[in-house]
Amino acid sequence: xxxxxxxxxxxxxxxxxxxxxxxxxxxxxxxxxxxxxxxxxxxxxxxxxxxxxxxxxxxxxxxxxxxxxxxxxxxxxxxxxxxxxxxxxxxxxxxxxxxxxxxxxxxxxxxxxxxxxxxxxxxxxxxxxxxxxxxxxxxxxxxxxxxxxxxxxxxxxxxxxxxxxxxxxxxxxxxxxxxxxxxxxxxxxxxxxxxxxxxxxxxxxxxxxxxxxxxxxxxxxxxxxxxxxxxxxxxxxxxxxxxxxxxxxxxxxxxxxxxxxxxxxxxxxxxxxxxxxxxxxxxxxxxxxxxxxxxxxxxxxxxxxxxxxxxxxxxxxxxxxxxxxxxxxxxxxxxxxxxxxxxxxxxxxxxxxxxxxxxxxxxxxxxxxxxxxxxxxxxxxxxxxxxxxxxxxxxxxxxxxxxxxxxxxxxxxxxxxxxxxxxx
Amino acid sequence: xxxxxxxxxxxxxxxxxxxxxxxxxxxxxxxxxxxxxxxxxxxxxxxxxxxxxxxxxxxxxxxxxxxxxxxxxxxxxxxxxxxxxxxxxxxxxxxxxxxxxxxxxxxxxxxxxxxxxxxxxxxxxxxxxxxxxxxxxxxxxxxxxxxxxxxxxxxxxxxxxxxxxxxxxxxxxxxxxxxxxxxxxxxxxxxxxxxxxxxxxxxxxxxxxxxxxxxxxxxxxxxxxxxxxxxxxxxxxxxxxxxxxxxxxxxxxxxxxxxxxxxxxxxxxxxxxxxxxxxxxxxxxxxxxxxxxxxxxxxxxxxxxxxxxxxxxxxxxxxxxxxxxxxxxxxxxxxxxxxxxxxxxxxxxxxxxxxxxxxxxxxxxxxxxxxxxxxxxxxxxxxxxxxxxxxxxxxxxxxxxxxxxxxxxxxxxxxxxxxxxxxx
Numbered sequence: 001x002x003x004x005x006x007x008x009x010x011x012x013x014x015x016x017x018x019x020x021x022x023x024x025x026x027x028x029x030x031x032x033x034x035x036x037x038x039x040x041x042x043x044x045x046x047x048x049x050x051x052x053x054x055x056x057x058x059x060x061x062x063x064x065x066x067x068x069x070x071x072x073x074x075x076x077x078x079x080x081x082x083x084x085x086x087x088x089x090x091x092x093x094x095x096x097x098x099x100x101x102x103x104x105x106x107x108x109x110x111x112x113x114x115x116x117x118x119x120x121x122x123x124x125x126x127x128x129x130x131x132x133x134x135x136x137x138x139x140x141x142x143x144x145x146x147x148x149x150x151x152x153x154x155x156x157x158x159x160x161x162x163x164x165x166x167x168x169x170x171x172x173x174x175x176x177x178x179x180x181x182x183x184x185x186x187x188x189x190x191x192x193x194x195x196x197x198x199x200x201x202x203x204x205x206x207x208x209x210x211x212x213x214x215x216x217x218x219x220x221x222x223x224x225x226x227x228x229x230x231x232x233x234x235x236x237x238x239x240x241x242x243x244x245x246x247x248x249x250x251x252x253x254x255x256x257x258x259x260x261x262x263x264x265x266x267x268x269x270x271x272x273x274x275x276x277x278x279x280x281x282x283x284x285x286x287x288x289x290x291x292x293x294x295x296x297x298x299x300x301x302x303x304x305x306x307x308x309x310x311x312x313x314x315x316x317x318x319x320x321x322x323x324x325x326x327x328x329x330x331x332x333x334x335x336x337x338x339x340x341x342x343x344x345x346x347x348x349x350x351x352x353x354x355x356x357x358x359x360x361x362x363x364x365x366x367x368x369x370x371x372x373x374x375x376x377x378x379x380x381x382x383x384x385x386x387x388x389x390x391x392x393x394x395x396x397x398x399x400x401x402x403x404x405x406x407x408x409x410x411x412x413x414x415x416x417x418x419x420x421x422x423x424x
Numbered sequence: 425x426x427x428x429x430x431x432x433x434x435x436x437x438x439x440x441x442x443x444x445x446x447x448x449x450x451x452x453x454x455x456x457x458x459x460x461x462x463x464x465x466x467x468x469x470x471x472x473x474x475x476x477x478x479x480x481x482x483x484x485x486x487x488x489x490x491x492x493x494x495x496x497x498x499x500x501x502x503x504x505x506x507x508x509x510x511x512x513x514x515x516x517x518x519x520x521x522x523x524x525x526x527x528x529x530x531x532x533x534x535x536x537x538x539x540x541x542x543x544x545x546x547x548x549x550x551x552x553x554x555x556x557x558x559x560x561x562x563x564x565x566x567x568x569x570x571x572x573x574x575x576x577x578x579x580x581x582x583x584x585x586x587x588x589x590x591x592x593x594x595x596x597x598x599x600x601x602x603x604x605x606x607x608x609x610x611x612x613x614x615x616x617x618x619x620x621x622x623x624x625x626x627x628x629x630x631x632x633x634x635x636x637x638x639x640x641x642x643x644x645x646x647x648x649x650x651x652x653x654x655x656x657x658x659x660x661x662x663x664x665x666x667x668x669x670x671x672x673x674x675x676x677x678x679x680x681x682x683x684x685x686x687x688x689x690x691x692x693x694x695x696x697x698x699x700x701x702x703x704x705x706x707x708x709x710x711x712x713x714x715x716x717x718x719x720x721x722x723x724x725x726x727x728x729x730x731x732x733x734x735x736x737x738x739x740x741x742x743x744x745x746x747x748x749x750x751x752x753x754x755x756x757x758x759x760x761x762x763x764x765x766x767x768x769x770x771x772x773x774x775x776x777x778x779x780x781x782x783x784x785x786x787x788x789x790x791x792x793x794x795x796x797x798x799x800x801x802x803x804x805x806x807x808x809x810x811x812x813x814x815x816x817x818x819x820x821x822x823x824x825x826x827x828x829x830x831x832x833x834x835x836x837x838x839x840x841x842x843x844x845x846x847x848x
Contacts, residue, residue, distance in 0.1 A: 001651070001676070002622050004533060005535045008532035011685040013685055014689060038487075040487055044483050044484060050480075060465070060469055061667055063665040065444070066438075097692075107431060108429060108432035111431065132531060132686070134558070166426075227425070242694065242695025243694070258432030264441040264442075266520075266523040266527075267523055268521075270666065270668040270694040271666025272666075
């Protein structure tokens, strides 16, 4: 029997999917699971967008153009204009989710063995896609104590080697929720320019910046226009993860050409997803504002509960719908498995993503988890009831000597919100 | 400005897509184009399958399981049973089209630098995906004179080197239309077993075997059960190319596990496509028979016209909906471009895929083309009118000394059909 490939054997297992088979078994036994492990929101997909799919007049479900339907690409330029980015439709290649945009972008820009810098913790699958493309992710460690703020431009510059060809960011950040400001990005752009790097920015959460923070797209960094590759998706914006419609956006014509070659190889992005995506663009901006408000309330709910749990370190995340937390436990992997296999509270438990999978540095994140606040507030409260109880009962808990919750106090930019959020 | 990657620069440009931008410009000028260049059928997608998408009750368009919806995988086992293949749902991983099945399969089974043997000409994108996965395709040349019959098992065996790890077939074959019989596959299986290779078989055209030939799935090769990886798709079977739903099927548990890791990375195949695919399985088999009959008539139409064109070499293809032909021209690439840019016949022209892109051996296929008989018979006749005229007018034509059409006479297995097809 032939062996599987070494790369197939070593592919990092997605930390938010690794316990999925176990969870299925547990659910089959009747236990309720609150899913905070994966960014699958319970928010309704815009009904008018779903309706466009129902109303489709297709008789032959044909391939679209490899780079996506031109009508959709044209319409997207209007969406980008709404946050200050002027594009031609040709600057946008429609992909099968952000996943494909990341992967084809990496293949197009980097050679085997090239290195990327990424603030850590990072979206675990960046590591997976880098592995598929034979690249190396060099992590720049961030600190939970300051809400995982982006390390300084100097920190990035110090980590550059002759093999470093790019920087990969997610803004707003999955898994930390940190939002990178215009000035932060401009400082980093200077490093990008100086060392002739690519700057990849995954902006799929751009609609979800809280506390009045402005979102600043990397596509507005005019000085490094040809260096920037933006990854996009409708999955989170419109709660349409199953559509599998994303995009790669860049002003760099050579990158567009290379990505287009790869896109032609796989023929076409999904037809129905593109119908849905195009219809979603007709929506009133007020709908997205309402979604953002709902996430904001969930964010506050989560934060408010976490800060009351002894020994938990966390912070008020500024964007996206994720939060990282450090627990007083021996090992988050073990804890997450125990939550599913052993624990229940009123017939329910919760599912989390173990933190280590979001780090490239061995040993980091072992007692941390990512939580996605993608379930309604009542369920989120119930999930936090479970978590609170679980942290008391877990056999591998570490004795808590003093309150460890640190992020809130140490993150002054969040202080103005404190009164609004927690005093009523 | 950073450079794009070498691999991005060297990605083979899909021969059936390379002239797409030119074709768009030509169409914008009002010229009609008969598309024989790409396997995009005009056959209706099953209305009841499209209706299932219209009737979907979804309110949140969520990710499916990374390996596909279990309900669909279960139902697919019944479909496979219909042609003698017994599977558990876990043996089937749903992918985003056959393209993704090919690519994730290659990554899972082969290491960088490994070699695959494939009869040539082959589906051009195999080369592209092999390039993406850092693999080398070693071609085993076939001959248009015998309808591109599979080379002998000995021919394959002679080409095996220490780096050879697999054989990649397409059965029925795209681009040649050749169908490989059970005995042919069993002989090859012996080589696969002896050298501990993987046998990849792309079976997306399995419904389209003509002249009463039986389709024999590689999944029935019990002696090499763990070696076989089958690639599947609903694109051609149900004329649903835009659904982007394929599958990778294997009994090899290690391969399934590796593919599943990659599948988790990209999160999920498309939701709507899976709804459509599952509904299509409820269809009456008679619908597929009618589609096959229509393709068969088109096949005969095409063959009948080609054999009357002086200097054209071709054959009656036994399966799929493609045919290869050799033209009396200097260069098929130039000819295909000329057809679009310079030629018209009653305001119309046709688009073909230049043959060289289907060969790995430099210099082969330069005067050959692939034709997909995916348009209705009236249009196909009109396209052949164009072709006939074009071969007379093309400035790079080569003088024809004697009729070159050879395939029909030299392919005895087709003779019984001759009377039926051409005498009435």
